Amino acid sequence: MKKTFLTLFAFLVLTQLHAQNMEVSLLGNTGGFRYTGNYTTATSFINGGAANSKAGYTNNPYGNKFGFSYGGGVQVQHVGRSGFIFGLQGGYQTLRSKVDVNGVYRSDLNQSVINFTIPGPTAATGQTYLQSQDINVNPYIGYRLKIKKVKLDLMPGFDLGFNLNTHEYGKATDMGGNVYQTDMDRGKSPVDFRFSLRAAISYNKFSITAGFIQGLTNFSNHLLNDSPTAYYTHSQLISLGLAYRIR
Secondary structure (H helix, E strand, O other), X not given: OHHHHHHHHHHHHHHHHHHEEEEEEEEEEEEEEEEEOOOOEOEXXXXXXXXXXXXXXXXXXXXXXXXXXXXXXXXXXXXEOOOEEEEEEEEEEEEEEEEEEEEEEEOOOXXXXXXOEOOOOEEEEEEEEEEEEEEEEEEEEEEEEEEOOEEEEXXXXXXXXXXXXXXXXXXXXXXXXXXXXXXXEOOOOOOEEEEEEEEEEEEOOEEEEEEEEEEOOOOOOOOOOOOOOOOXXXXXXXXXXXXXXXX
């Protein structure tokens, strides 16, 4: 399916070049990023935490709360006389999801069984952010509407997010003022194949952009042979930004 779409996209671009104007723009955007699916969570806890240190890790860092994200890149597109658009965006993204931390299983307490009881979690409040740094490529086919001097571009397509690294940053504080932090490399994630729907409103050389991007790649590696439940974790991004046309 991916190869077919790319072949069709390249063919359409090549056959339409003679009737199109090429536009090149610089892009900058910000927005909210999170994970969706039955493996994601709004709250989790820190395992192996120690007071006033960066020991431990968040039990489930795949938060379904939006975290602040941002990115930038370059857009090249050809606009035909009929209004059809064939374009490509490429750039860098920092994507951050958020999960609330409500407790810490401390490694600096005696975890042995005392009077047939096992120490429970220490109540704490904070957040963990799972941060991904990606190179993103977005081919699209769209259409331009003109209303006097204002242009509205509708640009459905797909994204390929090539992950450079994924890192966990967590911080929580208990009632005694002790701080627990996590700082853990989560390795590289697989290429994220995403459906995208973007739009841009332009006046002269400036544009306001907006987008909704839904990931289709499953980030969960928790399909246990003895579990009747299949787990799913997908990315989701809502973005808002600015663009400046340099050509």
